[in-house]
Amino acid sequence: MSPRRKRMLWVAGALLTLALVAFFVVNAFRENLVFFYSPTQIVAGEAPEGRAFRIGGMVAEHSLQRQRDGVTLQFAVTDTDKTIEVHYQGLLPDLFKEGKGVVAQGSWDGKVFTATEVLAKHDENYMPPEAQEAVNKAHQRAIEKKAVQ
Protein backbone atom coordinates (compact mmCIF):
# COMPACT_ATOMS: atom_id res chain seq x y z
CA MET A 1 0.00 0.00 0.00
CA SER A 2 1.36 3.39 -0.95
CA PRO A 3 1.75 5.99 1.79
CA ARG A 4 -0.86 8.20 0.14
CA ARG A 5 -3.32 5.30 0.03
CA LYS A 6 -2.61 4.63 3.68
CA ARG A 7 -3.23 8.25 4.65
CA MET A 8 -6.45 8.23 2.67
CA LEU A 9 -7.65 5.19 4.60
CA TRP A 10 -6.66 6.80 7.89
CA VAL A 11 -8.56 9.98 7.08
CA ALA A 12 -11.58 8.01 5.85
CA GLY A 13 -11.54 5.92 9.02
CA ALA A 14 -11.24 8.98 11.23
CA LEU A 15 -14.07 10.72 9.35
CA LEU A 16 -16.31 7.70 9.75
CA THR A 17 -15.59 7.44 13.47
CA LEU A 18 -16.25 11.15 13.90
CA ALA A 19 -19.49 10.90 11.96
CA LEU A 20 -20.63 8.09 14.22
CA VAL A 21 -19.68 10.03 17.36
CA ALA A 22 -21.46 13.12 16.04
CA PHE A 23 -24.51 11.02 15.19
CA PHE A 24 -24.77 9.59 18.70
CA VAL A 25 -24.16 12.94 20.40
CA VAL A 26 -26.84 14.61 18.28
CA ASN A 27 -29.21 11.73 18.92
CA ALA A 28 -28.69 12.04 22.66
CA PHE A 29 -29.30 15.78 22.48
CA ARG A 30 -32.43 15.26 20.42
CA GLU A 31 -34.11 13.79 23.46
CA ASN A 32 -32.84 16.29 25.98
CA LEU A 33 -32.18 19.57 24.25
CA VAL A 34 -35.62 21.10 24.39
CA PHE A 35 -36.06 24.81 24.00
CA PHE A 36 -39.77 24.77 24.78
CA TYR A 37 -42.56 22.35 25.66
CA SER A 38 -45.91 22.20 23.89
CA PRO A 39 -49.15 22.46 25.90
CA THR A 40 -49.78 18.75 25.21
CA GLN A 41 -46.41 17.84 26.71
CA ILE A 42 -47.04 20.03 29.74
CA VAL A 43 -50.50 18.58 30.38
CA ALA A 44 -49.00 15.10 30.04
CA GLY A 45 -46.51 16.01 32.77
CA GLU A 46 -43.41 15.92 30.55
CA ALA A 47 -42.25 19.41 31.54
CA PRO A 48 -39.81 19.70 34.44
CA GLU A 49 -41.49 20.26 37.79
CA GLY A 50 -40.37 22.86 40.27
CA ARG A 51 -38.20 24.88 37.89
CA ALA A 52 -38.68 27.42 35.14
CA PHE A 53 -39.13 26.19 31.59
CA ARG A 54 -40.54 27.50 28.33
CA ILE A 55 -43.90 26.90 26.76
CA GLY A 56 -44.33 27.21 23.00
CA GLY A 57 -47.34 27.23 20.70
CA MET A 58 -49.90 29.54 19.16
CA VAL A 59 -51.67 32.35 20.97
CA ALA A 60 -55.30 31.17 20.99
CA GLU A 61 -57.73 33.40 19.08
CA HIS A 62 -59.70 35.89 21.22
CA SER A 63 -57.83 34.83 24.35
CA LEU A 64 -55.81 37.98 25.03
CA GLN A 65 -57.14 40.03 27.96
CA ARG A 66 -55.46 43.13 29.34
CA GLN A 67 -55.99 44.63 32.78
CA ARG A 68 -56.60 48.35 32.98
CA ASP A 69 -52.90 49.06 33.74
CA GLY A 70 -52.05 47.81 30.25
CA VAL A 71 -49.14 45.55 31.22
CA THR A 72 -50.90 42.90 33.28
CA LEU A 73 -52.39 40.44 30.86
CA GLN A 74 -53.41 36.90 30.20
CA PHE A 75 -53.72 34.78 27.11
CA ALA A 76 -53.93 31.13 26.19
CA VAL A 77 -51.25 29.10 24.40
CA THR A 78 -52.51 26.25 22.29
CA ASP A 79 -51.14 23.54 20.02
CA THR A 80 -54.72 23.00 18.73
CA ASP A 81 -55.00 19.92 20.95
CA LYS A 82 -54.40 21.25 24.48
CA THR A 83 -54.58 24.85 25.68
CA ILE A 84 -52.84 26.44 28.65
CA GLU A 85 -53.61 29.76 30.30
CA VAL A 86 -50.67 32.13 30.66
CA HIS A 87 -50.43 35.10 33.03
CA TYR A 88 -47.86 37.77 32.34
CA GLN A 89 -46.91 41.24 33.46
CA GLY A 90 -44.71 43.18 31.06
CA LEU A 91 -44.22 44.32 27.49
CA LEU A 92 -45.08 42.15 24.53
CA PRO A 93 -42.92 41.98 21.39
CA ASP A 94 -44.38 43.67 18.29
CA LEU A 95 -45.03 40.39 16.54
CA PHE A 96 -47.12 39.04 19.41
CA LYS A 97 -50.55 38.36 17.93
CA GLU A 98 -53.47 36.04 18.40
CA GLY A 99 -53.13 33.09 16.06
CA LYS A 100 -49.33 33.54 15.82
CA GLY A 101 -46.44 31.69 17.41
CA VAL A 102 -45.24 32.45 20.93
CA VAL A 103 -42.59 31.17 23.33
CA ALA A 104 -42.89 32.13 27.00
CA GLN A 105 -40.57 31.40 29.90
CA GLY A 106 -41.98 30.91 33.37
CA SER A 107 -43.36 28.34 35.76
CA TRP A 108 -46.38 26.08 35.83
CA ASP A 109 -48.42 25.38 38.93
CA GLY A 110 -50.54 22.68 37.34
CA LYS A 111 -53.24 25.12 36.27
CA VAL A 112 -51.77 28.43 35.16
CA PHE A 113 -48.44 29.21 33.53
CA THR A 114 -46.94 32.38 35.02
CA ALA A 115 -44.58 33.90 32.47
CA THR A 116 -41.58 36.09 33.20
CA GLU A 117 -40.67 36.62 29.54
CA VAL A 118 -42.74 36.41 26.36
CA LEU A 119 -41.11 36.07 22.94
CA ALA A 120 -42.76 35.99 19.53
CA LYS A 121 -41.96 33.13 17.17
CA HIS A 122 -42.59 33.97 13.56
CA ASP A 123 -42.74 31.62 10.59
CA GLU A 124 -40.46 31.33 7.55
CA ASN A 125 -42.90 32.94 5.10
CA TYR A 126 -42.08 36.33 3.67
CA MET A 127 -44.63 38.02 1.44
CA PRO A 128 -46.09 41.47 0.79
CA PRO A 129 -49.24 42.41 2.77
CA GLU A 130 -51.45 42.10 -0.34
CA ALA A 131 -50.31 38.52 -0.89
CA GLN A 132 -50.93 37.72 2.78
CA GLU A 133 -54.47 39.11 2.42
CA ALA A 134 -55.09 36.93 -0.62
CA VAL A 135 -53.82 33.89 1.28
CA ASN A 136 -56.06 34.69 4.25
CA LYS A 137 -59.09 35.11 1.97
CA ALA A 138 -58.42 31.81 0.21
CA HIS A 139 -58.01 30.16 3.61
CA GLN A 140 -61.31 31.64 4.77
CA ARG A 141 -63.06 30.42 1.61
CA ALA A 142 -61.66 26.93 2.12
CA ILE A 143 -62.99 26.87 5.69
CA GLU A 144 -66.43 28.10 4.58
CA LYS A 145 -66.53 25.52 1.80
CA LYS A 146 -65.71 22.80 4.30
CA ALA A 147 -68.44 24.04 6.64
CA VAL A 148 -71.02 23.91 3.83
CA GLN A 149 -70.17 20.32 2.87
Add this chain to the structure above:
Amino acid sequence: MTMDTPKNKVNWHLFHYAAPSTFYPLAGKAIPWLMTLAVVLAAIGLWIGMAVAPSDAQQGDGYRIIYLHVPSSWMAMFIYIVMAFWSVIHLVWKTRLSALMAQALAPTGAWMALMSLVTGALWGKPMWGTWWVWDARLTSMLLLFFLYLGFIALTRSIDDPDRSDQAGSLLAIVGVFNVPVIYFSVYWWNTLHQGASVSSKGSSMAGVMLAAMLLMSLAAWMYSIAMTLRRVRVLILQREASTRWVQELNIL
Protein backbone atom coordinates in the same frame (compact mmCIF):
# COMPACT_ATOMS: atom_id res chain seq x y z
CA MET B 1 11.67 15.52 -11.41
CA THR B 2 10.74 13.54 -14.51
CA MET B 3 7.41 14.31 -16.10
CA ASP B 4 7.69 12.35 -19.31
CA THR B 5 5.67 9.17 -18.68
CA PRO B 6 2.03 9.33 -19.83
CA LYS B 7 0.73 8.61 -16.33
CA ASN B 8 2.53 11.60 -14.88
CA LYS B 9 1.27 13.87 -17.61
CA VAL B 10 -2.30 13.79 -16.26
CA ASN B 11 -1.08 14.58 -12.78
CA TRP B 12 1.07 17.37 -14.12
CA HIS B 13 -1.99 19.34 -15.31
CA LEU B 14 -3.70 19.15 -11.94
CA PHE B 15 -0.65 19.88 -9.89
CA HIS B 16 0.50 22.57 -12.27
CA TYR B 17 -2.12 24.98 -10.89
CA ALA B 18 -1.56 23.71 -7.37
CA ALA B 19 2.06 24.83 -7.52
CA PRO B 20 2.34 28.07 -5.50
CA SER B 21 4.49 29.70 -8.19
CA THR B 22 1.73 29.25 -10.81
CA PHE B 23 -1.16 29.90 -8.48
CA TYR B 24 0.20 33.16 -7.10
CA PRO B 25 0.03 35.26 -10.31
CA LEU B 26 -3.20 33.54 -11.40
CA ALA B 27 -4.94 34.49 -8.17
CA GLY B 28 -3.58 38.01 -8.46
CA LYS B 29 -5.24 38.41 -11.84
CA ALA B 30 -8.61 37.08 -10.63
CA ILE B 31 -8.96 39.27 -7.53
CA PRO B 32 -9.91 42.61 -9.18
CA TRP B 33 -12.55 40.88 -11.32
CA LEU B 34 -14.06 39.08 -8.36
CA MET B 35 -14.10 42.23 -6.25
CA THR B 36 -15.77 44.23 -9.04
CA LEU B 37 -18.38 41.50 -9.43
CA ALA B 38 -18.98 41.49 -5.68
CA VAL B 39 -19.55 45.24 -5.56
CA VAL B 40 -21.85 45.25 -8.62
CA LEU B 41 -23.91 42.28 -7.37
CA ALA B 42 -24.19 43.75 -3.88
CA ALA B 43 -25.28 47.12 -5.28
CA ILE B 44 -28.02 45.53 -7.40
CA GLY B 45 -29.02 43.19 -4.59
CA LEU B 46 -29.25 45.99 -2.02
CA TRP B 47 -31.18 48.19 -4.42
CA ILE B 48 -33.75 45.46 -5.10
CA GLY B 49 -33.85 44.47 -1.43
CA MET B 50 -34.21 47.96 -0.01
CA ALA B 51 -36.12 49.81 -2.74
CA VAL B 52 -37.91 47.36 -5.04
CA ALA B 53 -38.95 44.49 -2.76
CA PRO B 54 -42.19 45.06 -0.83
CA SER B 55 -42.36 45.15 2.96
CA ASP B 56 -43.35 41.95 4.71
CA ALA B 57 -46.93 41.26 5.82
CA GLN B 58 -45.86 40.29 9.35
CA GLN B 59 -42.61 42.11 9.98
CA GLY B 60 -43.00 45.30 7.96
CA ASP B 61 -39.67 46.74 6.85
CA GLY B 62 -37.70 45.18 9.69
CA TYR B 63 -37.36 41.94 7.78
CA ARG B 64 -34.99 43.60 5.28
CA ILE B 65 -31.99 42.70 7.42
CA ILE B 66 -32.53 39.24 5.91
CA TYR B 67 -30.50 40.45 2.91
CA LEU B 68 -27.42 40.52 5.13
CA HIS B 69 -28.35 37.84 7.64
CA VAL B 70 -29.07 34.90 5.35
CA PRO B 71 -26.18 35.38 2.87
CA SER B 72 -23.67 35.73 5.72
CA SER B 73 -25.09 32.67 7.52
CA TRP B 74 -24.97 30.55 4.37
CA MET B 75 -21.45 31.76 3.62
CA ALA B 76 -20.24 31.01 7.16
CA MET B 77 -21.50 27.42 6.91
CA PHE B 78 -20.29 26.86 3.36
CA ILE B 79 -16.80 28.27 3.97
CA TYR B 80 -16.35 25.80 6.83
CA ILE B 81 -17.23 22.90 4.53
CA VAL B 82 -14.73 24.15 1.94
CA MET B 83 -12.13 24.48 4.72
CA ALA B 84 -12.73 20.88 5.73
CA PHE B 85 -12.52 19.82 2.08
CA TRP B 86 -9.07 21.40 1.65
CA SER B 87 -8.03 19.87 4.97
CA VAL B 88 -8.87 16.37 3.77
CA ILE B 89 -6.95 17.03 0.55
CA HIS B 90 -4.00 18.25 2.59
CA LEU B 91 -3.95 15.28 4.94
CA VAL B 92 -4.16 12.74 2.11
CA TRP B 93 -2.11 14.28 -0.69
CA LYS B 94 0.18 16.52 1.40
CA THR B 95 -0.22 19.28 -1.17
CA ARG B 96 1.25 22.56 0.01
CA LEU B 97 -1.46 24.86 -1.26
CA SER B 98 -4.46 23.06 0.24
CA ALA B 99 -3.52 23.74 3.87
CA LEU B 100 -2.90 27.37 2.98
CA MET B 101 -6.33 27.53 1.32
CA ALA B 102 -7.96 26.34 4.54
CA GLN B 103 -6.04 28.92 6.56
CA ALA B 104 -6.90 31.68 4.11
CA LEU B 105 -10.61 30.82 4.28
CA ALA B 106 -10.88 30.86 8.07
CA PRO B 107 -10.86 34.64 8.77
CA THR B 108 -13.54 35.31 6.13
CA GLY B 109 -15.59 32.47 7.58
CA ALA B 110 -15.21 33.94 11.05
CA TRP B 111 -16.33 37.35 9.83
CA MET B 112 -19.35 35.84 8.10
CA ALA B 113 -20.31 33.91 11.25
CA LEU B 114 -19.93 37.05 13.35
CA MET B 115 -22.03 39.04 10.87
CA SER B 116 -24.70 36.35 10.99
CA LEU B 117 -24.77 36.47 14.81
CA VAL B 118 -24.82 40.27 15.00
CA THR B 119 -27.47 40.80 12.30
CA GLY B 120 -29.48 38.00 13.90
CA ALA B 121 -29.37 39.72 17.29
CA LEU B 122 -30.37 43.05 15.73
CA TRP B 123 -33.26 41.28 14.04
CA GLY B 124 -34.27 39.25 17.07
CA LYS B 125 -34.70 42.18 19.41
CA PRO B 126 -37.56 43.92 17.57
CA MET B 127 -39.23 40.76 16.18
CA TRP B 128 -38.84 38.07 18.84
CA GLY B 129 -38.36 40.45 21.75
CA THR B 130 -34.82 39.35 22.64
CA TRP B 131 -31.25 39.78 21.39
CA TRP B 132 -30.28 36.23 22.19
CA VAL B 133 -31.70 32.89 23.29
CA TRP B 134 -29.85 29.64 23.83
CA ASP B 135 -31.84 27.65 21.30
CA ALA B 136 -30.20 25.00 19.15
CA ARG B 137 -29.85 27.16 16.01
CA LEU B 138 -28.27 30.15 17.71
CA THR B 139 -26.03 28.05 19.94
CA SER B 140 -24.68 25.89 17.10
CA MET B 141 -24.00 29.03 15.05
CA LEU B 142 -22.05 30.48 17.99
CA LEU B 143 -20.10 27.22 18.13
CA LEU B 144 -19.23 27.65 14.44
CA PHE B 145 -17.84 31.11 15.19
CA PHE B 146 -15.72 29.69 18.02
CA LEU B 147 -14.53 26.84 15.77
CA TYR B 148 -13.25 29.44 13.30
CA LEU B 149 -11.49 31.36 16.08
CA GLY B 150 -10.06 28.13 17.46
CA PHE B 151 -8.76 27.13 14.03
CA ILE B 152 -7.11 30.53 13.53
CA ALA B 153 -5.57 30.48 17.00
CA LEU B 154 -4.33 26.90 16.62
CA THR B 155 -2.70 27.35 13.22
CA ARG B 156 -1.04 30.61 14.26
CA SER B 157 0.24 29.28 17.60
CA ILE B 158 2.34 26.50 16.06
CA ASP B 159 5.53 27.77 14.46
CA ASP B 160 6.49 24.66 12.51
CA PRO B 161 4.52 24.96 9.23
CA ASP B 162 4.04 21.20 8.76
CA ARG B 163 2.70 20.64 12.25
CA SER B 164 0.59 23.78 12.08
CA ASP B 165 -1.00 22.63 8.80
CA GLN B 166 -1.67 19.19 10.18
CA ALA B 167 -3.21 20.35 13.47
CA GLY B 168 -5.40 22.87 11.66
CA SER B 169 -6.57 20.29 9.15
CA LEU B 170 -7.60 17.93 11.93
CA LEU B 171 -9.56 20.62 13.77
CA ALA B 172 -11.29 21.73 10.56
CA ILE B 173 -12.39 18.16 9.83
CA VAL B 174 -13.60 17.49 13.37
CA GLY B 175 -15.63 20.69 13.39
CA VAL B 176 -17.36 20.11 10.07
CA PHE B 177 -19.99 17.98 11.76
CA ASN B 178 -21.36 21.11 13.37
CA VAL B 179 -22.50 22.40 9.96
CA PRO B 180 -25.34 19.90 9.38
CA VAL B 181 -26.30 20.39 13.04
CA ILE B 182 -26.72 24.12 12.39
CA TYR B 183 -28.67 23.50 9.22
CA PHE B 184 -31.07 20.90 10.59
CA SER B 185 -31.31 22.27 14.14
CA VAL B 186 -34.60 24.00 13.36
CA TYR B 187 -36.11 20.66 12.35
CA TRP B 188 -34.50 18.41 14.97
CA TRP B 189 -35.33 20.53 17.97
CA ASN B 190 -37.89 23.04 19.18
CA THR B 191 -36.24 26.36 18.44
CA LEU B 192 -37.27 29.99 18.59
CA HIS B 193 -35.63 30.40 15.19
CA GLN B 194 -38.04 29.60 12.36
CA GLY B 195 -37.43 26.93 9.72
CA ALA B 196 -35.63 27.54 6.43
CA SER B 197 -37.36 29.82 3.92
CA VAL B 198 -35.31 28.42 1.06
CA SER B 199 -34.71 24.68 0.84
CA SER B 200 -34.63 21.89 -1.72
CA LYS B 201 -38.44 21.93 -1.63
CA GLY B 202 -38.54 25.50 -2.92
CA SER B 203 -38.94 28.85 -1.26
CA SER B 204 -41.55 30.45 0.96
CA MET B 205 -40.57 33.99 0.03
CA ALA B 206 -42.03 36.37 -2.50
CA GLY B 207 -40.06 36.23 -5.78
CA VAL B 208 -38.54 39.72 -5.60
CA MET B 209 -37.38 39.17 -2.03
CA LEU B 210 -35.79 35.88 -3.01
CA ALA B 211 -34.06 37.46 -6.02
CA ALA B 212 -32.49 40.16 -3.84
CA MET B 213 -31.36 37.59 -1.29
CA LEU B 214 -29.78 35.37 -3.95
CA LEU B 215 -27.98 38.35 -5.52
CA MET B 216 -26.59 39.28 -2.10
CA SER B 217 -25.50 35.67 -1.63
CA LEU B 218 -23.68 35.71 -4.96
CA ALA B 219 -21.98 38.95 -3.92
CA ALA B 220 -20.92 37.27 -0.67
CA TRP B 221 -19.46 34.38 -2.70
CA MET B 222 -17.43 36.69 -4.93
CA TYR B 223 -16.22 38.72 -1.97
CA SER B 224 -15.24 35.60 -0.03
CA ILE B 225 -13.34 34.08 -2.95
CA ALA B 226 -11.51 37.37 -3.57
CA MET B 227 -10.56 37.79 0.10
CA THR B 228 -9.42 34.18 0.34
CA LEU B 229 -7.23 34.53 -2.74
CA ARG B 230 -5.69 37.71 -1.36
CA ARG B 231 -4.93 35.99 1.90
CA VAL B 232 -3.56 32.86 0.28
CA ARG B 233 -1.18 35.02 -1.77
CA VAL B 234 0.25 36.47 1.42
CA LEU B 235 0.54 33.01 2.95
CA ILE B 236 2.32 31.74 -0.18
CA LEU B 237 4.85 34.59 0.03
CA GLN B 238 5.48 33.83 3.71
CA ARG B 239 6.02 30.13 3.11
CA GLU B 240 8.05 30.49 -0.07
CA ALA B 241 10.01 33.58 0.89
CA SER B 242 13.32 31.82 0.38
CA THR B 243 12.57 30.34 -3.04
CA ARG B 244 13.91 31.77 -6.24
CA TRP B 245 10.55 32.55 -7.86
CA VAL B 246 9.50 34.71 -4.91
CA GLN B 247 12.82 36.54 -4.85
CA GLU B 248 12.47 37.15 -8.57
CA LEU B 249 9.17 38.94 -7.90
CA ASN B 250 11.22 41.70 -6.25
CA ILE B 251 8.47 42.62 -3.80
CA LEU B 252 9.94 41.55 -0.48
